[in-house]
Amino acid sequence: MAQTIEVTGLRKRYGDVRAVDGVTFAVEEGEFFGILGPNGAGKTTALEIIEGLREADEGQVSVLGMSPWPRNPGLLPRIGVQLQSSSFFERLTAREQLRTFGSLYGVPAGKSDAMLELVGLDGKADVPVEKLSGGQAQRLSIACALVHDPEIVFLDEPTAALDPQARRNLWDVLREISTGGRTVVLTTHYMDEAEILCDRVAIMDAGRILRLGPPAVLVRGLDAPARISVASGVLTAEDARLLPGADETGDDGVSLTISTRDPSAVVAAMAAKDALDGVQIRGATLEDVFLEVTGREYRA
Amino acid sequence: MSAYQSFKSLSRAMYLGFRRDRSALFFTVLFPLMFLVIFGGIFSGQSTPKVEVLKIGQAPVLEQALAQGGDELGKVLTVTAASDRADALRQVAKGDVAGAVEQRGDRLVVHYSAADQVTAGTVRGLMNSIIQAANQAATGQPPAYTLAIQQVEDDSLKAIQFFTPGLLGWALASAAVFGASQTLVTWRTKGLLRRLQLSPAPIPTVFAARVAVSLAIALVQFALFVLVARLPMFGLQLEGAWWMAIPLLTAGVLAFLSIGMLVGAWAKTQETANAVTQLIVLPMAFLGGSFFPLDQAPGWMQTMSHIFPLRYLNEGMLNVMSRGLGPGSVLPQIGILLGVAVAGSLIAVRLFRWEAH
Numbered sequence A: 001m002a003q004t005i006e007v008t009g010l011r012k013r014y015g016d017v018r019a020v021d022g023v024t025f026a027v028e029e030g031e032f033f034g035i036l037g038p039n040g041a042g043k044t045t046a047l048e049i050i051e052g053l054r055e056a057d058e059g060q061v062s063v064l065g066m067s068p069w070p071r072n073p074g075l076l077p078r079i080g081v082q083l084q085s086s087s088f089f090e091r092l093t094a095r096e097q098l099r100t101f102g103s104l105y106g107v108p109a110g111k112s113d114a115m116l117e118l119v120g121l122d123g124k125a126d127v128p129v130e131k132l133s134g135g136q137a138q139r140l141s142i143a144c145a146l147v148h149d150p151e152i153v154f155l156d157e158p159t160a161a162l163d164p165q166a167r168r169n170l171w172d173v174l175r176e177i178s179t180g181g182r183t184v185v186l187t188t189h190y191m192d193e194a195e196i197l198c199d200r201v202a203i204m205d206a207g208r209i210l211r212l213g214p215p216a217v218l219v220r221g222l223d224a225p226a227r228i229s230v231a232s233g234v235l236t237a238e239d240a241r242l243l244p245g246a247d248e249t250g251d252d253g254v255s256l257t258i259s260t261r262d263p264s265a266v267v268a269a270m271a272a273k274d275a276l277d278g279v280q281i282r283g284a285t286l287e288d289v290f291l292e293v294t295g296r297e298y299r300a
Numbered sequence B: 001m002s003a004y005q006s007f008k009s010l011s012r013a014m015y016l017g018f019r020r021d022r023s024a025l026f027f028t029v030l031f032p033l034m035f036l037v038i039f040g041g042i043f044s045g046q047s048t049p050k051v052e053v054l055k056i057g058q059a060p061v062l063e064q065a066l067a068q069g070g071d072e073l074g075k076v077l078t079v080t081a082a083s084d085r086a087d088a089l090r091q092v093a094k095g096d097v098a099g100a101v102e103q104r105g106d107r108l109v110v111h112y113s114a115a116d117q118v119t120a121g122t123v124r125g126l127m128n129s130i131i132q133a134a135n136q137a138a139t140g141q142p143p144a145y146t147l148a149i150q151q152v153e154d155d156s157l158k159a160i161q162f163f164t165p166g167l168l169g170w171a172l173a174s175a176a177v178f179g180a181s182q183t184l185v186t187w188r189t190k191g192l193l194r195r196l197q198l199s200p201a202p203i204p205t206v207f208a209a210r211v212a213v214s215l216a217i218a219l220v221q222f223a224l225f226v227l228v229a230r231l232p233m234f235g236l237q238l239e240g241a242w243w244m245a246i247p248l249l250t251a252g253v254l255a256f257l258s259i260g261m262l263v264g265a266w267a268k269t270q271e272t273a274n275a276v277t278q279l280i281v282l283p284m285a286f287l288g289g290s291f292f293p294l295d296q297a298p299g300w301m302q303t304m305s306h307i308f309p310l311r312y313l314n315e316g317m318l319n320v321m322s323r324g325l326g327p328g329s330v331l332p333q334i335g336i337l338l339g340v341a342v343a344g345s346l347i348a349v350r351l352f353r354w355e356a357h
């Protein structure tokens, strides 16, 4: 498959801060690519260099076979960008906002209006941007990035500062926009989000990429234990410890949790004891991957 | 994707943003208009008032003076015949007229009210001079000395003639400086400038749109000011070359936009930009002759006024709109304002930043 974005040996310093410190990766056409890392990891800096907003100190960037720096008017109509701060024209309504951005790309008004529906804002067309909720503003911002139907979309932390419900709603929109062969590059500091949305994830910390791959592969590569939990009282802790394959157990009064490297044996044994009330099985997550590669707990 | 398309939609966005900003509308349009209405109203009676006098019976001395004094005397004095003596005196007492006059033989008797000292003085002085002139004429000799009186302002320069261009200049300056600085600061701090950098719109269209919107706002301000000032109650008289105010204010708007760009490029927050804009515009309006005529100001103030671009806009507009100077008279002012625009823009470009760090 064609490499839509190729980044090689990217570096950017601000004074003593190495914001991006030797980053190399490629994004394939149609891929949903995530850059995951805590605040200050260098995600925005890397993304803005790729978009053509900043000049790299070192390294090469190629987007759709072109160099984004210096400002490349041949490339700009083919990419869509949502910046980390939602940037709107003051006092325009959602519809006017979209039409204005659309017209900068020669998009007719009717097509701009259709974008409102895609992001579920058709009911808010005449609301001034200042009156939109956080989630609605993010949707509008995404619609503005998509209004000219770009081949690649860059989204910088689109779900930051949203409540859990608004985040989940936005995930549906994000899945929707990655259909039809469009490449999406997203940054996030939410592990679950990267895991659920992205085909591949680059885990970034302190300007470097620590791991890169499909979330499932990264997690599996950990060989971390699975955690099985049932409601407290279904099984005593002693009984649980004696189950075949069980490593460690703990009961916090609400749930009994068993960690194991052989979840199927444990579950089969629990089923035989008819002790599967409210059972939950949780495998390792990207958080465990982060813990392993950095040696510290993940904190966004 | 054409530059024109981008220019059009950016202008529209800017215009809507301005029109929906109540406080910007108030401070750049309504507030100066209110000043015009108030100042125009307060000072409307400021040109030399006519002295109204009632004539009781016949007063040949007065009639002769009026016939010979012609226009000059007619301009300052109106004489009306009173129906009867008692009524005339009552009107004087009430202050409806400046005085009442009756001739008894060789004596001209002037009835006046001491309630209004100024009017009393005026009517006494006027009548005295009429008698002096009559006495002098009775000698059959030509007068040895004559007195020619001329007011400093030509008489068309009523208060409204001064306040319209002056307050308009203030309004134009605050709208342009405010518009440019606010756009630049908010668009930068909100990241809109960077977002536009990522669109294919040519960057100069962003600035062209700002200039176009500011010019349109300036023309609306001009039209509103002239319309209000020409209401019968204010009675602005536009002189022949008034239309030269339009190229002049275009140059003025460019100059003030460049100052606004400077403020906007330098200031980090909207609040700072706002405060600095006020700090520039208000003193400039005071010392640039927006609120009082500079020719009545002390010498140091007149000298100082030359550093303020608004001075040249005010002076030029006053000359062509109110003083009746020819269209070519404002060319020096236009030149100076364009010079300020170029210099200001060059510095603003150097200070310009895309992002808020």
Ligand SMILES: Nc1ncnc2c1ncn2[C@@H]1O[C@H](COP(=O)(O)OP(=O)(O)O)[C@@H](O)[C@H]1O
Pocket (backbone or CB within 6 Å): A014, A017, A018, A019, A037, A038, A039, A040, A041, A042, A043, A044, A045, A046, B357
């Ligand atoms: N314009 C800038 N000037 C100075 N330092 C910056 C600038 N932008 C980012 N940094 C620094 O670079 C590092 C990476 O920042 P950033 O790319 O914004 O991280 P992230 O998006 O992952 O939170 C941080 O330490 C940040 O303080």
Ligand SMILES: [Mg+2]
Pocket (backbone or CB within 6 Å): A043, A044, A045, A084, A156, A157
């Ligand atoms: Mg960031």
